[in-house]
Amino acid sequence: MAAPQLVLYQEEFQRLDQALKKLRQEANARAIFLIDKAGQQIAATGEIDQFDTTSLASLTAGNVAATDGLAKLIGEREFSVLFHEGERDHIHISIVAKRAILLVIFDDRSSLGLVRLRVKRGSQEMDHIFEDMQVKRDKGAANPTQSSPFSEITDEDIDALFSE
Amino acid sequence: MTFINYASREINCKIVYYGPGLGGKTTNLQYIYGKTAPEAKGKMISLATEADRTLFFDFLPLDLGSIRGFTTRFHLYTVPGQVFYDASRKLILKGVDGVIFVADSQTERMEANIESIRNLEDNLSEHGFDLQTIPYALQFNKRDLPDVAPVADMYRTLNYKREMTFEAVATTGVGVFDTLKAVAKQILIELRKR
Numbered sequence: 001m002a003a004p005q006l007v008l009y010q011e012e013f014q015r016l017d018q019a020l021k022k023l024r025q026e027a028n029a030r031a032i033f034l035i036d037k038a039g040q041q042i043a044a045t046g047e048i049d050q051f052d053t054t055s056l057a058s059l060t061a062g063n064v065a066a067t068d069g070l071a072k073l074i075g076e077r078e079f080s081v082l083f084h085e086g087e088r089d090h091i092h093i094s095i096v097a098k099r100a101i102l103l104v105i106f107d108d109r110s111s112l113g114l115v116r117l118r119v120k121r122g123s124q125e126m127d128h129i130f131e132d133m134q135v136k137r138d139k140g141a142a143n144p145t146q147s148s149p150f151s152e153i154t155d156e157d158i159d160a161l162f163s164e
Numbered sequence: 165m166t167f168i169n170y171a172s173r174e175i176n177c178k179i180v181y182y183g184p185g186l187g188g189k190t191t192n193l194q195y196i197y198g199k200t201a202p203e204a205k206g207k208m209i210s211l212a213t214e215a216d217r218t219l220f221f222d223f224l225p226l227d228l229g230s231i232r233g234f235t236t237r238f239h240l241y242t243v244p245g246q247v248f249y250d251a252s253r254k255l256i257l258k259g260v261d262g263v264i265f266v267a268d269s270q271t272e273r274m275e276a277n278i279e280s281i282r283n284l285e286d287n288l289s290e291h292g293f294d295l296q297t298i299p300y301a302l303q304f305n306k307r308d309l310p311d312v313a314p315v316a317d318m319y320r321t322l323n324y325k326r327e328m329t330f331e332a333v334a335t336t337g338v339g340v341f342d343t344l345k346a347v348a349k350q351i352l353i354e355l356r357k358r
Binding site for chain 1: 230251
């Protein structure tokens with residue numbers, strides 16, 4: 001299969017969560033989201049209750065995909081950073097570990113320069129976490145005894161989902 | 165790409181509705197949205213033109229309940245069906261777990277259906293997917309209209325790999341959930357194999 005499934009375990013989730021919290025503090029951001037390129041939220045921190053996080057994740061992924069398409073059309077590999085400037089709030093979007101999207105929402109308590117700088121540093125740490133996730137996943141695939149809880153899904157389990 | 169989150173105990177899957185322009189992909193989503201309990205769905209997003217044609221995609225997040233302690237969440241997307249939006253269509257297929265092809269049953273749209281399936285095959289392969297192996301269902305929509313092709317003819321022309329095929333009238337909901345269930349099931353069964 002082309003896109004391997006993404007598996008997030010508690011340990012890496014906590015590391016990512018910590019990294020996001022730290023970045024949020026350093027960048028003085030309102031909220032930060034880490035989103036998979038297919039549009040699913042991986043982790044988030046900050047004033048997340050203020051936003052429709054599912055829609056945000058899906059639209060961000062669509063935005064990045066469209067921008068990637070634009071880049072290729074003019075012969076660029078990618079545009080690694082996107083910035084949307086609003087009257088009050090602004091959005092900084094960047095790619096982490098080639099497969100995830102980091103979305104930073106900030107207002108005038110911060111600045112584009114500060115966000116850019118902190119995101120650059122914070123991304124390196126997240127790159128490492130994603131590398132570790134990949135290693136863990138490869139190990140899991142090589143070791144079938146450590147099977148996923150879904151290997152035992154029964155037809156009844158699946159039918160039960162659609163029982164209403 | 166199925167996303168399994170052990171931290172929040174969720175499985176996230178992506179289903180894409182594909183098919184020719186004005187075939188009823190958005191109507192499928194609208195019906196599902198209308199019939200789903202508020203707590204089981206998120207906001208439906210439609211990126212459409214002023215004339216209500218899909219410009220980029222429609223998006224509907226749906227919770228189906230839990231399986232083995234994991235909440236199963238399906239993200240439903242439609243593509244823009246009009247031929248000239250091919251670049252956008254390709255993008256929506258990124259990370260797809262299953263595809264529903266919504267065919268327009270009207271005789272005059274048969275060519276458009278065939279062209280769209282070919283286009284689906286090409287665009288999937290650009291992402292490294294194979295229509296032969298990906299979870300997939302076929303829907304013959306608009307069965308209520310007067311000038312529709314016989315089901316047997318459509319099956320012969322459009323069925324790709326003996327996939328499950330459903331007659332539908334998306335405006336009234338006939339066949340809509342059956343088609344969705346068929347693909348969702350295949351995706352979960354795939355999960356078991358991995």
